[in-house]
Amino acid sequence: MKKIIVITFFLFFFSSNIFTSSLKIQSGDKYIDIPVYLNNDVQYISFNKLARVTGAELLFKPFIRKYLFYYKQNLIQFVEMKNMIYINQKLINISNPPLFDNGNIYLPIDIFNHVKNWFKIDGLETIQKTEIAVSSIDEKKKSKDPKNKKIYNSSKKIKYIIIDPGHGGKDPGALGQKGLQEKSVVLKTSQYLLDILKRRLPGVKIILTREKDEFLSLKKRTQIANRYAKNGDALFISVHANASMKGKSTGFETYYLSRDASDEEARAVAAMENSVIDYEVEKTPKGLIKKIIAKMLDEEYIRESKELAKLIQNGYKTKLKGENRGVKKALFYVLEGATMPAVLTEIGFITNLDEEKKMRRNDYLKSIASAISGGITGFIEQYNRSAGFTK
Amino acid sequence: MRKLIILIVFFISIILILIFVKTEPSYLYIPDSEYLNLNKINIKINENGDKRIFIIFEKLKNSERTAIPEGTELLSVKVVRNIVHLNFNSEFHDNHPGGSSAEILTIYSIVNSITSSMRNVNYIKFYINNEEIETLKGHIDLRYPLAYKKI
Numbered sequence: 001m002k003k004i005i006v007i008t009f010f011l012f013f014f015s016s017n018i019f020t021s022s023l024k025i026q027s028g029d030k031y032i033d034i035p036v037y038l039n040n041d042v043q044y045i046s047f048n049k050l051a052r053v054t055g056a057e058l059l060f061k062p063f064i065r066k067y068l069f070y071y072k073q074n075l076i077q078f079v080e081m082k083n084m085i086y087i088n089q090k091l092i093n094i095s096n097p098p099l100f101d102n103g104n105i106y107l108p109i110d111i112f113n114h115v116k117n118w119f120k121i122d123g124l125e126t127i128q129k130t131e132i133a134v135s136s137i138d139e140k141k142k143s144k145d146p147k148n149k150k151i152y153n154s155s156k157k158i159k160y161i162i163i164d165p166g167h168g169g170k171d172p173g174a175l176g177q178k179g180l181q182e183k184s185v186v187l188k189t190s191q192y193l194l195d196i197l198k199r200r201l202p203g204v205k206i207i208l209t210r211e212k213d214e215f216l217s218l219k220k221r222t223q224i225a226n227r228y229a230k231n232g233d234a235l236f237i238s239v240h241a242n243a244s245m246k247g248k249s250t251g252f253e254t255y256y257l258s259r260d261a262s263d264e265e266a267r268a269v270a271a272m273e274n275s276v277i278d279y280e281v282e283k284t285p286k287g288l289i290k291k292i293i294a295k296m297l298d299e300e301y302i303r304e305s306k307e308l309a310k311l312i313q314n315g316y317k318t319k320l321k322g323e324n325r326g327v328k329k330a331l332f333y334v335l336e337g338a339t340m341p342a343v344l345t346e347i348g349f350i351t352n353l354d355e356e357k358k359m360r361r362n363d364y365l366k367s368i369a370s371a372i373s374g375g376i377t378g379f380i381e382q383y384n385r386s387a388g389f390t391k
Numbered sequence: 392m393r394k395l396i397i398l399i400v401f402f403i404s405i406i407l408i409l410i411f412v413k414t415e416p417s418y419l420y421i422p423d424s425e426y427l428n429l430n431k432i433n434i435k436i437n438e439n440g441d442k443r444i445f446i447i448f449e450k451l452k453n454s455e456r457t458a459i460p461e462g463t464e465l466l467s468v469k470v471v472r473n474i475v476h477l478n479f480n481s482e483f484h485d486n487h488p489g490g491s492s493a494e495i496l497t498i499y500s501i502v503n504s505i506t507s508s509m510r511n512v513n514y515i516k517f518y519i520n521n522e523e524i525e526t527l528k529g530h531i532d533l534r535y536p537l538a539y540k541k542i
Contacts, residue, residue, distance in 0.1 A: 166529065167529060171529065173489055173490075173528075173529065174488055174489035174490040174493075174528075175488070175489070182489065182490075218525065218526065218529065240490075240491060240530075241490070242490040242491055242492050242493075243488040243489045243490025243492065243493045244426050244488070244490065244492050244493055245422065245426050245458060245488060245493055245496070246425065246426040248425065248426075249425065249426060249427065249492065253491075253492075255491060260538070260540070262513070262538035262539070262540075263535075263537075263538055265513075265538070266513070266514045266535055266536045266537065266538050267535045267536075330491065330495060330530070330531065331531055331532050331537070332491075332530050332531060332532065333525060333526050333529075333530065333531070333532040333533075333534075334529075334530075336532055344491070344530075346490075346491055346492070349490070349492075350490070351488060351490065
């Protein structure tokens with residue numbers, strides 16, 4: 001009991017020393033103190049704390065190394081070492097670059113000059129005028145706040161993998177010269193992949209978009225995936241068998257979705273011609289912000305998808321003998337609109353006599369599933385590691 | 392004197408424009424011998440407008456290597472600003488072998504040939520029997536017009 005009192009006393013003493021100044025920010029119907037820290041004569045505020053108090057969302061996107069702060073349809077984007085930040089896509093210069101310390105992000109308080117109307121803040125002017133000797137951020141480490149780290153650890157791990165066996169039902173997919181159907185080969189491979197992943201990744205939920213020979217529209221497949229990937233913490237792998245107009249082609253390839261500027265333009269032109277209503281909606285700021293966020297996330301998913309595609313191709317290369325046809329970009333319908341990293345992998349040419357023969361063997365399909373799973377687990381390791389906010 | 396020079400310049404420019412229009416370059420994108428990529432070849436077409444598109448399609452269909460499914464016919468063509476709308480018969484879908492690689496070859500041999508042979512055309516939109524289609528055989532998104540892409 002005595003110990004606790006002593007510790008509490010010390011903590012109290014310590015913290016009162018550190019936060020000799022603070023801002024009051026409205027949270028619900030009361031104002032909450034947010035400490036202001038001094039580092040090399042610059043006043044900083046913890047964005048982790050700000051996010052917690054205001055209910056904003058603070059995210060780190062490992063693949064583009066960007067930090068996002070969402071608050072009521074508003075967005076701040078920043079990166080390490082740079083004092084140029086984006087506020088609702090407008091480039092703003094702040095006095096000093098963001099600081100990172102022990103899982104916490106600090107921005108200089110002059111950020112509030114640009115986002116003043118977002119929050120109700122008390123004491124901003126007084127604090128900017130007075131020079132107060134506040135202890136440096138280094139010392140702050142001593143008063144560890146376990147809640148601070150939580151922001152990063154949530155939603156940072158892959159929790160779902162959606163496997164999509166291509167075609168099915170009335171759509172047999174590509175056909176082999178001896179009559180083997182793509183739909184049955186990819187269903188078997190996907191089921192093997194499900195079994196292997198379940199064993200290798202016990203903490204991850206694995207889902208098949210179809211479990212039997214049934215027709216499923218492309219739209220439905222992405223919908224199923226997006227149902228699970230509410231936080232982008234999922235992977236989507238569509239499994240297909242390839243076809244060529246010439247029986248000779250063989251090998252594995254993996255596609256990811258990537259739109260060029262010309263593709264974007266094509267869509268914009270088409271959208272403008274097709275519907276006036278959509279265009280009007282885009283003009284409202286709310287729609288615009290949504291579009292920016294969607295675009296940024298897209299950008300991240302594309303990078304991640306490319307990485308996943310590479311690792312799956314690596315899996316084929318290390319485990320199987322066939323030709324490695326590499327990673328490719330394409331505008332595939334089933335990859336459109338997936339709010340997660342998404343790839344389509346071609347497990348070989350069913351139109352090639354040798355490959356068709358091999359695809360009839362279950363042990364061959366199992367080794368393909370194992371190669372794909374190697375790529376997926378490699379990606380997950382890499383993803384979880386880099387997303388763990390290591391600095 | 393000055394009038395004469397202006398007149399001469401005027402006539403020369405008209406002649407140049409005519410020559411330029413006549414020799415507008417046209418290309419076919421046909422599969423290479425392995426049916427993996429598209430090769431660009433030079434061709435000569437004198438006709439313009441819709442007729443030019445029909446000729447490009449016929450040449451694609453009858454080239455030594457083709458990615459156009461057997462029995463495919465181009466039923467109609469509509470040019471709206473820089474988008475060409477192509478309407479095919481159902482053989483375009485029915486006789487296609489499927490698979491990502493074959494689908495990419497078929498779609499982009501058409502898109503690349505037309506967009507690079509028509510100065511004012513940037514995008515191609517596909518239809519079958521006058522209906523919009525989502526994909527040809529389950530891969531490339533055909534709900535939107537497509538632009539030239541290196542294959």
